[in-house]
Amino acid sequence: MSALPQKSGAAANPPTGPLPTIPAPKSRKSLPAPSDTSRASSPFQASSKLRSPSSPRPALHKSPLSTSASNISAPRSISSGRTPSSPEKSLRRTISIAAFPQPPKVGSRPSTASSISRMPSTRSSGSVKVKGGSRLSTGTTSSFRSSKTASLLNGVGEGKIAGPDGKEPEASPSHSRSSSAQGSYSTSATTFEDADDAVGTSKSTSKPKEAKGNVIVSVRVRPDVNGGDSSKTSGEWIVDSRRGLVSYHGKEAGDYIYDNVFSTIEHNSKVYDSAAKRLVRRVMEGYHGTVFAYGMTGTGKTFSMQGTATSPGVIPLAITDIFSFIRETPHREFLLRVSYLEIYNEKIHDLLSASGSGGTAGQQEEIKLREDSKRGVYATPLKEEIVQSPTQLLRVIARGDHARRTGSTQFNARSSRSHAVVQIVVESRERVPTGTTQDRRSGMAPGGVRVSTLSLIDLAGSERAADDKERRTEGAHINKSLLTLGTIISRVSETKDKTGNPTDKEGKHLPYRDSKLTRLLQPALSGNSLVSILCTIQLGGTASSHSGETLNTLKFAARAKNNIVSHAKKAEEAFGSGGGDAGSRVLLERYRMEIQALRGQLESQTKTQAENELKLEEQQLEKEAKARHEEQMLEMQLARTALKERIEHLNRLILSSKSTGVNMQGTMSALGRLSRMSIAESGSRSLRSSVSQSTLGAYGCSSARPVSFISLSSNDPSAGLAFSNGPVGSYDEEDIMGEFADGNASAQRQIAALQADLGDKNRYISTLERRLLQARRSSHSRMSMGVKSVTSIPEDPDLVALLREKDMELNELRQQLDDKDRMLAALRSAARHRDLAHITIDTHNSDGGDSSKQLDDPSDGIDSNPTTDLSSHNGGEKVDRRRSMDEVSRILDEMIQDRVENGQLIKGSRGSVHVAALESRRTSDSIKGVPGLKPGNAVPVPESVHAAKEKHLS
Ligand SMILES: Nc1ncnc2c1ncn2[C@@H]1O[C@H](COP(=O)(O)OP(=O)(O)OP(=O)(O)O)[C@@H](O)[C@H]1O
Structure with missing residues (x-):
């Protein structure tokens, strides 16, 4: 076949x-x-x-x-x-x-x-x-x-x-x-x-x-x-x-x-x-x-x-x-x-x-x-x-x-x-x-x-x-x-x-x-x-x-x-x-049914696909909105925290002023004015501005207080000249006169005030550290959320500058703390000596009368008091007092020397010192908007200190 x-x-x-x-x-x-x-x-x-x-x-x-x-x-x-x-x-x-x-x-x-x-x-x-x-x-x-x-x-x-x-x-x-x-x-x-x-x-x-x-x-x-x-x-x-x-x-x-x-x-x-x-x-x-x-x-x-x-x-x-x-x-x-x-x-x-x-x-x-x-x-x-x-x-x-x-x-x-x-x-x-x-x-x-x-x-x-x-x-x-x-x-x-x-x-x-x-x-x-x-x-x-x-x-x-x-x-x-x-x-019928079924499938698939795409889009939008919202919340939280802390800080400052006694009113009122101004401005300011104000406050206080303190025992009128250039100088002069002329303000109170201030500073430092941490986290989360491109964040000049600035502020504050510590030690020592000298407040009261009067003629008061003290008290007391003052002077010298060495202060030709450029700039930033307060004349400390020191020594 x-x-x-x-x-x-x-x-x-x-x-x-x-x-x-x-x-x-x-x-x-x-x-x-x-x-x-x-x-x-x-x-x-x-x-x-x-x-x-x-x-x-x-x-x-x-x-x-x-x-x-x-x-x-x-x-x-x-x-x-x-x-x-x-x-x-x-x-x-x-x-x-x-x-x-x-x-x-x-x-x-x-x-x-x-x-x-x-x-x-x-x-x-x-x-x-x-x-x-x-x-x-x-x-x-x-x-x-x-x-x-x-x-x-x-x-x-x-x-x-x-x-x-x-x-x-x-x-x-x-x-x-x-x-x-x-x-x-x-x-x-x-x-x-x-x-x-x-x-x-x-x-x-x-x-x-x-x-x-x-x-x-x-x-x-x-x-x-x-x-x-x-x-x-x-x-x-x-x-x-x-x-x-x-x-x-x-x-x-x-x-x-x-x-x-x-x-x-x-x-x-x-x-x-x-x-x-x-x-x-x-x-x-x-x-x-x-x-x-x-x-x-x-x-x-x-x-x-x-x-x-x-x-x-x-x-x-x-x-x-x-x-x-x-x-x-x-x-x-x-x-x-x-x-x-x-x-x-x-x-x-x-x-x-x-x-x-x-x-x-x-x-x-x-x-x-x-x-x-x-x-x-x-x-x-x-x-x-x-x-x-x-x-x-x-x-x-x-x-x-x-x-x-x-x-x-x-x-x-x-x-x-x-x-x-x-x-x-x-x-x-x-x-x-x-x-x-x-x-x-x-x-x-x-x-x-x-x-x-x-x-x-x-x-x-x-x-x-x-x-x-x-x-x-x-x-x-x-x-x-x-x-x-x-x-x-x-x-x-x-x-x-x-x-x-x-x-x-x-x-x-x-x-x-x-x-x-x-x-x-x-x-x-x-x-x-x-x-x-x-x-x-x-x-x-x-x-x-x-x-x-x-x-x-x-x-x-x-x-x-x-x-x-x-x-x-x-x-x-x-x-x-x-x-x-x-x-x-019947293939024709089968094909027709198949075509119909396939067409139905195609339509349903297209519909499902469109729905899925819509859902994805919505999810994406939701995600973006959530990220944006979180970011805004974080910023708001930061701003609120900054404001709160600023308010707390200022409140504490006010309270601590009151706690220092009536005679410190002048000094504190000056600070209070600055603080109030800061508060007035801080409503709309960022964290940075808040910190700057704090920085101003820190410098203002830390530099003013020692000066006024030293001026207390200085009979040199030139000591007051250093502060005669503007309103701040006047306030500080008052402050100096008030603090040191008022014998009622005991060293203990000053110590307490300084301690409170120190506590404030410590808290402020920790707050700043926390913010720094938050800012870093925020930048990380931004990067992960892809709100901005990954490469752009580290290059954000504002953020980098802010971080750098924070670091520097932290360092400065730490330094201030060190200063305060030393000042505290000096004051404690001075108090000890004073106690030993048995100088009573009553004697001061009977001799000096109204503190306001003393302020009117400080040179007289200062000049007469030592004489009176020397003539009316025994030589041992006199020596003690002088010794305590010497010790304070020595401590202050050390502080000044430290600053000079750190470059924060520059010695002038006549023995005066100025705040270094950076300090000056910072101060300038901080005191911007404060009438009569200029960076160039905002360093009241060194000359007066030297003058007072020299006067006392002579
Ligand atoms: N009408 C026609 N005119 C011209 N040639 C024809 C005609 N009919 C048949 N033939 C020729 O005769 C031959 C035999 O024809 P065909 O093969 O069609 O016969 P058949 O009936 O199919 O034979 P078998 O039953 O054996 O297959 C073929 O060569 C075909 O070309």
Whole structure:
């Protein structure tokens, strides 16, 4: 089997050109030219040695086909009255000229005249009873049309497809194939038929006739191998294409009339137009249709079905028409799928599956026939390919042809050894009108899906037993299946048994299951499909020796026409994706549902995505707002803390002033004024400004106090000059006078005040440290939140300057603390000495009187007191006092020296000292806005200290 040669040549080549190249049937050439005698001599010269298919085999002898063949041997006896069951009667009873499709135009058949002229005169005398003899007598289209029986395949019956506007779509243009690259065929006949189709709307009143009209039987005569017209060369046969007549004058003489008889000169296009075109159109409208070619081997079945590159056959022409119909029917949408199988030795092979071809067929999963109430009989599993263009469809079929088994027989060098079945499933649905996007979105199609099937079958040729064993086996299977087909066709009727199975007229079971072929053809043969049977014969020459075979074919065709009754109905429209044909098989509907589902998914995904994006955006905004809010809160907190601390600090200063006693009022009031000014300003100031004020306060206090303290014991008026430059100097002078003139302000109180001040400073330092920490954290959090770019924060000059400034302030404050500590130590020491000297406050009170008075004349008070003290007290007290003062002076000297060394103070030319530039600047910043207080004159300490010291020492 696997050794069988494959068809090659054009079949394997993809179609090209505007009209796709048809798959060439076989590698064999067209019928040999008249001069080519090699082929002519082989089949028919040798035929004398061949046995008739029926003669040598008892089984074939007993077959109904054989029996009927013998019964029909004498056509003339038809008129002599046979039994009702005889084929002759059957012919007479059912073949109706009125039911036949219209013959082609007269002008298109120049050759038929000759064949008619040879027709025996007995034909017109009615050897075959002809109803409506006008056909024979007139031969004109008008007369034929008037007598035509309405049927689906002759253009008169139902089956029109209405357009969206209720009108019928325009008939296929007559020139629909004129664009063919080959251009080798005429469509004139088509034009006429289509026009007729367009006007014919009447319904048949005779149902049986209409049903018969749904079956077309045609006979095609293959040209003689010598190239001559076989009808001319053989005196036994007469072929009249116009009348659809084949007449035999041999041993079993008789006339056979069919729907179409194609003489040897007819082209494939003519055969297609007359035998298949209408059927294909009806399939597109929703009917099932079956076309099959039947005949002896080598008579032209494959040639008719497939054709050649220059003369396309039924299959390629049907494909062209299918797509033409789709183009011309814009109000419907179509989906086409194709399958291709062969029945070889009673096994089904898928010609489209990769493993289905040739020798690998054995690996293929076995394909079985199943029956479904809606689908009928079908093969499964079978590959179906969806096709979208004629080229694609032709390629698919060419692929199947290539895989089909062929072999050399006595009569055909490349004989088809299998029955080949091409099935084109057509799904169609009313198209959603453009513009109604709402409908399209909702997926609601206005109508359901209609599914119809076009089956194009090239049967294997019947043949006599071959010498080759393999051929014999194949032949046996082929003959058996064809015999079963013949049997069924000879007995087929409309009757059915109780279970609904078809039976013959006598109620006997029809053996559809006896062969795969008949099982597959069951739906078509039992009336569900429009049927077109093309029987091929060869007459004349050597073929005359096979007249028995030819007669068998003619009888088969006659029975098919007589017995097969088709009640084909347009397929119901299927809605939804339910079961059976209405659902799972309807791809158009499934695709529509899938598209709808996918569209829904897409929409929901888009929606979800948009929502997610919105959410993310909101979250981002929220995050940013939160970060901003936190930042603001932090800043506000810092500002509040700074303000609070400032207020606390100032409050403490005020309290500590009060705690130092009444006589310190002047000094503290001066400080209080500064502080108040600071408070007034601090409302809107930043942390920095607050700190600056503190710094001013720190310097103001720390530098003023020692001076005033030392001035207390100084009699040098120049000591006061150092403070005479401005209001601050006046305050400080008052302060000095107040503090040191007022003996009531005890050293203890001063110590307490200084301690409180020290506590303030300590707290302030810790506050500053805390802020510094917060500022650092804040800068870190800013960096992490990405409010600013990461690189920009460390480069923020303000922040860096602020940090540096804080550090410096801290250092300064620490230094001040050290100073205070030393001052405290000095004061404690002075207090100790004073106690030792037993200087009582009472003495001071009686001598000095009102402190205010002392302040008025400080020099007097200061000058007189020591004298008085020295004169009225003993020398030890005097020494002690002097010693304590010396100690204070020494401490102060040390402090000054420290500062000078640290660069905070600069010694002047006359022994005066000035605050260094930085200090000066800071002070300047701090006292900005304080009237009369200038950085240059804000260092009251050194000169007065030196003056007082010198005075005391002298
Ligand atoms: N009408 C025709 N005009 C020209 N050549 C024809 C015609 N019919 C058949 N032939 C030629 O006859 C040969 C046999 O034809 P084809 O193979 O179609 O016969 P078949 O019936 O399919 O045979 P088989 O049953 O063995 O496959 C081919 O070479 C084909 O080209």
